[in-house]
Amino acid sequence: MFPNKCSVAVADRRCANPPSKVVSIVSDDGQYMVGVSCEQHSEVFMARVKKLQEDGKLESGSIRLEPLNAVGTDCIRGDADDLITPDTGKQAPHDR
Numbered sequence: 001m002f003p004n005k006c007s008v009a010v011a012d013r014r015c016a017n018p019p020s021k022v023v024s025i026v027s028d029d030g031q032y033m034v035g036v037s038c039e040q041h042s043e044v045f046m047a048r049v050k051k052l053q054e055d056g057k058l059e060s061g062s063i064r065l066e067p068l069n070a071v072g073t074d075c076i077r078g079d080a081d082d083l084i085t086p087d088t089g090k091q092a093p094h095d096r
């Protein structure tokens with residue numbers, strides 16, 4: 001269910017590290033995941049989410065960072081991922 005790689009792209013390259021953190025937005029409508037991040041990129045990711053919120057591309061709300069295994073899979077919404085990494089085009093074709 002979860003992406004198997006960090007959602008952050010740096011210098012046009014998608015980070016290949018396994019994710020260890022889930023970044024989600026908590027709003028009035030509930031909580032939804034915007035992507036996953038490795039240990040190294042969690043702050044970068046949160047900064048990007050914040051920027052996208054300021055630009056109105058993501059729902060406003062508080063950004064929450066949680067360990068990957070602490071989050072349920074019922075609130076996953078994958079459509080925001082492309083906003084985080086617009087320069088990589090698309091997801092891997094065979095996400096496991």
Ligand SMILES: [Zn+2]
Binds near residue numbers: 008039
């Ligand atoms: Zn990363």
